[in-house]
Amino acid sequence: MRPNAKYLGLLAILCSTATAQNQTSYNPSLPGWHSDPSCVFVAERDNTTFCTTSSFLLTPGLPVLVSQDLVNWKTASHAISRESQLPDYAQSIPQSDGIWAATIRYHNGTFYIVTIYRSNILEGKEGKKGLIFNTTDPYSDSAWGDPIRYDTADIDPDLFWDDDGTAYSTTAGISIATIDPATGIRGEAHNIWNGTTGEFLEGPHLYKKDGIYYLMIAEGGSGLNHSVTIARSKKILGPYESNPANPVLTNAHTDQYFQNIGHADLFQDAYGQWWSSALCWRSGPEGLSYPMGREMVVTPVSWPEGDWPTFAPVRGRVEGWTRPLVKDIPGDGSLFNDDVIDFEDPSLPSHFAFWRFPNRESYAVSPAGHPGTLQLTQSWGSIMDGVDNFTAGFDRIDRTLIMRLQVDTLFEYSVDADFSPKTQGEEVGVTVFLNEVQNINLGIVMLPSNTTFNSTATGRNGPRVRPHLRFRVSGGGSLNKKEIPETVVKPVPCSWAGQPIRLTIRAEDSERYSLYAASSARAKETEIKLGTAPSSLVSGGMGDFTGGGTGDKDRR
Structure with missing residues (x-):
């Protein structure tokens, strides 16, 4: 030797969460550290939901996680698997450096992940660099190339294509600008909503449904006051009308076991049913002990035509839309x-x-x-x-x-x-x-x-x-x-x-x-x-x- x-x-023996039956499943849907989750459903890829999460200084980074029932999951690939893709890690010292919140989207046969690399010791634009990764094969680490770097307005970038093919990116703040995902070139930024509190306006995602633009954001900071709010407009640049029911998703000021609910995304399944992903702590209202960090929960959403989406509250037991269990998920990763x-x-x-x-x-x-x-x-x-x-x-x-x-x-x-x-x-x-x-x-x-x-x-x-x-x-x-x-x-x-x-x-x-x-x-x-x-x-x-x-x- x-x-x-x-x-x-x-030898690692970890107690598994309970197995879902019929309409019942259990949160966290993605247990363990899976913070700032973003998900997209792609029907033409075997009716599969693809999610990614922030990874900070963990490598491989930006995991791509796949499921066909929101119960059984595999790791399909990592968008960051080679140091040559992001040598900036050598400049990372504080524990909160690295890859922050990301958005995953699918457009014209290509998967995109947009995120930022954050360095707390570098000032200005160098300390907050926008990154766009893309691939046509989400099941291969090597298929994710070097990122397109761009100057971002703020953290938590989103990616949205309008009906005419124009791409937009919203960021924390909340501002929006056109963006070319192939080059990273951004247009002029416009502030479009000040939220409901004006504080910690983060994690924006833009959607278009029934001819109306919906803007969903996180407010209250990533802690016990975390919440999800939503606004809508007939024009992409606004003005945006706040939902009278805001916040639409939160466990703040409750005695629930799941706390810090926020940074949500919306997506459909193979049956046209709507779901929301979000992050959480398993901490109880004290918020003192949550060693698994921010985990991914899912909850069913009802979204009638022309109306506001209504979110079921996040609980340990998910009583929702019917979907069959599928363990035979594409990809080589383990369940x-x-x-x-x-x-x-x-x-x-x-x-x-x-x-x-x-x-x-x-x-x-x-x-x-x-x-x-x-x-x-x-x-x-x-x-x-x-x-x-x-x-x-x-x-x-x-x-x-x-x-x-x-x-x-x-x-x-x-x-x-x-x-x-x-x-x-x-x-x-x-x-x-x-x-x-x-x-x-x-x-x-x-x-x-x-x-x-x-x-x-x-x-x-x-x-x-x-x-x-x-x-x-x-x-x-x-x-x-x-x-x-x-x-x-x-x-x-x-x-x-x-x-x-x-x-x-x-x-x-x-x-x-x-x-x-x-x-x-x-x-x-x-x-x-x-x-x-x-x-x-x-x-x-x-x-x-x-x-x-x-x-x-x-x-x-």
Whole structure:
């Protein structure tokens, strides 16, 4: 074994949401971090709904998610899969940098995704760059080319084609301008609506139905006051009449489990029935613990001819339009479901993710002599380094971290790690990761021989070291710093020597994670609990726009 490599057999067991029957399904429709969802139904593509979500610094970015029943989903592709498409990631430092809200649309045989790349350290237009991606094959990463860059008026761009073929883009604010999707050239911007509150006017989408233009936006900010409002006009530039029933969709000021409802989109299904997608927190009215971040919910919409759309309230149980369940979805990606990954496939699963663009050489599936494993090569950087020591242009790919999104409140995630460290500081482990200043970790790490964390015991050739189990938490970006637990360090039992060690993250209730270690060969008899941390530490704070995942990390 190379001293800088680990061999992991990864087992992730996640409790699935209930199966839908007939007219009943369950929210979140797309569980786990799927913020700012946008969806389009395309009849000529096997009656399939295509959605995308913001991805910030997660890569591959801009996932394209497909379903034919709004219950069963696959990852079809990612619009951003190559660093050459967006080298700007090297300029990304704050946790809220990267790819913000996007809109996906289909026009004349081509799929378009319009979004922005946001950099909080670059000023003016360079810090808010518009991007347009397009493809005729939404099931292929490579078919998504380099983005067309353009100067955007603001965040949250939309894309709409009028009957005469003219394309328009509305943005937060709320303003509208013509746009050429092939070049990004925009016309003069016009402010068309000030919403109902005049505050946090975001996420606009424009539709035309029965000869009337409908403008739907988000208001109230992405938090407990989030809501959806709508206006309409007979002319695309207005004036727009506000719906007397606004807000048309919100759970603000209620005791509902689903909160932060907003940033909605409208689309139809194969039967002409209308639906709305929106984001949510599974937090309850306190809004304190929502480690999965902003997830995608759906709700049925009634939209009579010439009238306003009426939205069913967002609840856990979706009682709505009849549609058959379809699990045989096009595309090569796996269904959103429980995972038992044996690494027999030579490529990584499409729903696995990285924090920024990775060094691909650090991740090898079934390397020679170790079939059915994932080999991780150590990095110098740590996921607990934070952001204070970095400057724009720093090589940030030197972080070995691979994740999958947390999609359930109660779950178990475990990894069998075959690890033979040689020098002090070498570490492999599992993590509940929101960002570099909010994560919960359990590692196998080479430390000085006695059980004290700050031991300085030395031998003839320097410190005597041996493998230890270390539980530690980074909560510097959290709003709940008072509950950051103490670091716990214990030597790996001698009876485990030469055997793989199973590291487990277990969410036994909705408010905390417990982390365990065991000898893989005798997991039930040898399991040791190293620590517990509240899920509020990986909710909000510096990761307020994003959501968490469970994963494996490796550091030298």
